[in-house]
Amino acid sequence: MKPVLEVRGLSRFFGGLKAVSEISLTVGEHEIVALVGPNGAGKTTFFNCVTGIYTPSAGDVLLHNGEKTTRLNGKKPHQITALGMARTFQNIRLFPGMTVLENVMLGRHCRTKAGVLGALLRSAATRREEQDTVDRAYELLRSVNLHNAYASTAKNLPYGAQRRLEIARALATGPSVLLLDEPAAGMNPFETRELENLVKEIRKKYNLCVLLIEHDMNMVMSMSDRIYVMEHGSCIAEGTPEQIRHNPKVIKAYLGEESDA
Amino acid sequence: MFKQRLLKAALASVWFMVLTFPLMGIQLNRVENVIHWRFDRIAMLGAGIFVLAMLWHWCFERRALGLPLIKLPDKVVNTAYSLPSRPLFRRGLPAVILMGMLLMPMVSSIYQTNIMISALLYVMLALGLNIVVGLAGQLVLGYAAFYAVGAYTYGMLYEYFGLTFWVCLPLGGLAAVIAGFLLGLPVLGLRGDYLAIVTLGFGEIVRLLLLSQADLTGGPAGISNIPRPGFFGMEMSLDQVTTYIYYLVLGAVLLTIVVISRLKNSRVGLALQALREDEIACEAMGVNTTRVKLSAFVLCSCWAGFAGVIFAAKTTYINPASFTFMESAMILSMVVLGGMGSITGVVIAAMVLILAPEYLRAFSEYRMLLFGAIMVLMMIFRPQGIVSSERRRYRIPSERQSATENKELSA
Numbered sequence: 277m278k279p280v281l282e283v284r285g286l287s288r289f290f291g292g293l294k295a296v297s298e299i300s301l302t303v304g305e306h307e308i309v310a311l312v313g314p315n316g317a318g319k320t321t322f323f324n325c326v327t328g329i330y331t332p333s334a335g336d337v338l339l340h341n342g343e344k345t346t347r348l349n350g351k352k353p354h355q356i357t358a359l360g361m362a363r364t365f366q367n368i369r370l371f372p373g374m375t376v377l378e379n380v381m382l383g384r385h386c387r388t389k390a391g392v393l394g395a396l397l398r399s400a401a402t403r404r405e406e407q408d409t410v411d412r413a414y415e416l417l418r419s420v421n422l423h424n425a426y427a428s429t430a431k432n433l434p435y436g437a438q439r440r441l442e443i444a445r446a447l448a449t450g451p452s453v454l455l456l457d458e459p460a461a462g463m464n465p466f467e468t469r470e471l472e473n474l475v476k477e478i479r480k481k482y483n484l485c486v487l488l489i490e491h492d493m494n495m496v497m498s499m500s501d502r503i504y505v506m507e508h509g510s511c512i513a514e515g516t517p518e519q520i521r522h523n524p525k526v527i528k529a530y531l532g533e534e535s536d537a
Numbered sequence: 538m539f540k541q542r543l544l545k546a547a548l549a550s551v552w553f554m555v556l557t558f559p560l561m562g563i564q565l566n567r568v569e570n571v572i573h574w575r576f577d578r579i580a581m582l583g584a585g586i587f588v589l590a591m592l593w594h595w596c597f598e599r600r601a602l603g604l605p606l607i608k609l610p611d612k613v614v615n616t617a618y619s620l621p622s623r624p625l626f627r628r629g630l631p632a633v634i635l636m637g638m639l640l641m642p643m644v645s646s647i648y649q650t651n652i653m654i655s656a657l658l659y660v661m662l663a664l665g666l667n668i669v670v671g672l673a674g675q676l677v678l679g680y681a682a683f684y685a686v687g688a689y690t691y692g693m694l695y696e697y698f699g700l701t702f703w704v705c706l707p708l709g710g711l712a713a714v715i716a717g718f719l720l721g722l723p724v725l726g727l728r729g730d731y732l733a734i735v736t737l738g739f740g741e742i743v744r745l746l747l748l749s750q751a752d753l754t755g756g757p758a759g760i761s762n763i764p765r766p767g768f769f770g771m772e773m774s775l776d777q778v779t780t781y782i783y784y785l786v787l788g789a790v791l792l793t794i795v796v797i798s799r800l801k802n803s804r805v806g807l808a809l810q811a812l813r814e815d816e817i818a819c820e821a822m823g824v825n826t827t828r829v830k831l832s833a834f835v836l837c838s839c840w841a842g843f844a845g846v847i848f849a850a851k852t853t854y855i856n857p858a859s860f861t862f863m864e865s866a867m868i869l870s871m872v873v874l875g876g877m878g879s880i881t882g883v884v885i886a887a888m889v890l891i892l893a894p895e896y897l898r899a900f901s902e903y904r905m906l907l908f909g910a911i912m913v914l915m916m917i918f919r920p921q922g923i924v925s926s927e928r929r930r931y932r933i934p935s936e937r938q939s940a941t942e943n944k945e946l947s948a
Binding site for chain 1: 811
């Protein structure tokens with residue numbers, strides 16, 4: 277399988293603390309890969325390094341786009357998004373005072389170009405681009421089943437809907453890799469099930485690969501193609517859900533060691 | 538509930554009486570060396586505070602219960618809420634106001650017209666600042682500096698090169714843009730309080746430079762005898778030229794409103810609002826925040842530059858005292874009181890803040906006191922400002938489809 281996102285030996289130190297050390301990971305075309313691990317294992321730091329919020333202390337992040345390979349280290353978050361990587365946040369970060377539609381429209385920002393001058397003159401091209409943005413945003417809302425709420429204010433949406441809106445907004449940036457940071461956090465089993473189907477659906481529809489951080493083991497086991505397990509900043513296991521389920525190291529990390537007493 | 542309120546109010550009034558006793562209650566008679574104890578005044582003060590505190594706590598209780606402060610009949614409330622959406626009101630009211638503004642200089646005195654000119658100038662300034670503070674949520678405290686750059690550009694270009702108003706208007710804007718760009722480039726990486734402090738410093742630097750470079754700028758004496766704007770070389774009386782400036786400023790304000798509303802509803806405007814809502818998410822969604830901020834900053838300083846040139850032409854005399862921090866604070870409070878990002882609200886707030894002191898001269902001693910009280914009350918009871926920012930309506934695909942279907946049906 278051709279890799280789309282490739283991370284080689286990524287490390288991130290905060291002073292003497294090795295938050296992430298020597299993580300290597302690939303996400304292939306059309307794959308759903310999960311990154312799991314106990315709290316504080318460094319998963320979110322890893323995400324932040326990949327998406328440019330932190331600069332990695334060592335290692336490489338590579339994005340393969342067809343024949344072209346781009347090195348993402350040191351690039352700003354908005355440049356990385358423009359190159360085709362989109363993310364959601366662990367604690368939802370929508371634009372709370374804006375409408376649902378506007379939230380998704382903003383995601384199109386890096387794919388459109390009207391500037392200040394275009395805004396003031398409102399030429400035919402600007403208006404066309406704007407209507408196109410609205411249409412696409414509305415389409416995306418339809419695919420996460422939020423199109424009926426397009427005019428409501430984002431902060432007034434129920435929790436699960438806010439999560440879906442965040443995914444729609446990420447999709448609007450036209451990504452080839454979608455990074456989901458604990459998308460099922462705070463959801464009930466039914467909503468989790470729904471989310472799982474949604475992610476599978478959009479992967480197919482928009483031809484994406486997905487990297488997700490998740491705590492819900494049921495969800496991870498049933499939807500991922502491959503799983504990486506992190507503990508104390510390093511990767512302790514990698515494999516298919518079946519392999520991970522029986523990996524003694526993982527069991528130890530999650531459940532602790534059997535004591536002899 | 539009532540008992541608690543009574544207790545709190547009594548406590549407040551006692552506390553106030555104790556605090557103000559040395560100031561209000563003791564009067565020294567230096568001639569006879571006796572002390573007059575003014576217990577009557579203290580008692581009056583205590584009673585006053587008691588009533589106010591009762592009212593204050595009552596307001597809070599109503600608010601905690603989610604009740605409106607004054608219960609109006611349903612009919613009145615419903616009419617008030619539906620008014621803005623009625624087409625007659627939406628089109629009619631602005632038309633009436635515009636007609637009134639157009640006719641004003643013909644019926645009012647020069648004095649009144651002059652007051653209106655300065656109010657309109659402030660509307661222009663406040664709308665300009667609204668781009669950065671209201672839309673993008675970046676706190677800028679030294680806005681008067683850009684205003685000064687515009688005004689001094691005209692003043693100095695006239696003094697040294699004899700350039701006229703119409704040549705200087707774009708040049709003043711350009712000078713302010715350059716100043717905005719030079720300041721913006723290094724500091725826009727800062728957030729919140731830090732940006733506020735740096736811009737505050739910039740405002741002071743510009744003012745002090747204008748003061749200290751006396752041989753260039755005239756120092757504290759400023760520049761005088763700046764010509765009023767000309768109209769194809771026509772000779773005009775003071776009366777006529779005031780009317781002329783009035784229409785000029787009115788035109789500028791209308792242009793500002795068009796520009797700001799277009800900007801607000803554009804791709805850049807959307808990015809600015811997203812920046813205000815959540816900067817990290819905004820950048821993660823592919824917005825080059827530095828660039829967007831910089832363009833807002835530049836446009837906002839450009840507007841201050843224009844306003845500065847017009848100001849210099851209107852007063853014919855400028856000095857650094859017109860561009861103090863008070864000025865920046867005044868413009869900022871217009872934006873905050875009006876409602877961050879709302880054009881209607883900012884226009885109303887600017888008009889009220891400039892016109893009210895002019896027509897309430899009787900209360901001029903209490904001006905700052907009233908101003909402070911209004912600010913505090915607004916922040917507690919209506920932090921979103923007079924008018925909360927209105928959201929634009931978009932035409933979604935299905936609506937467009939039905940619109941074309943309707944057209945086909947009728948055809």
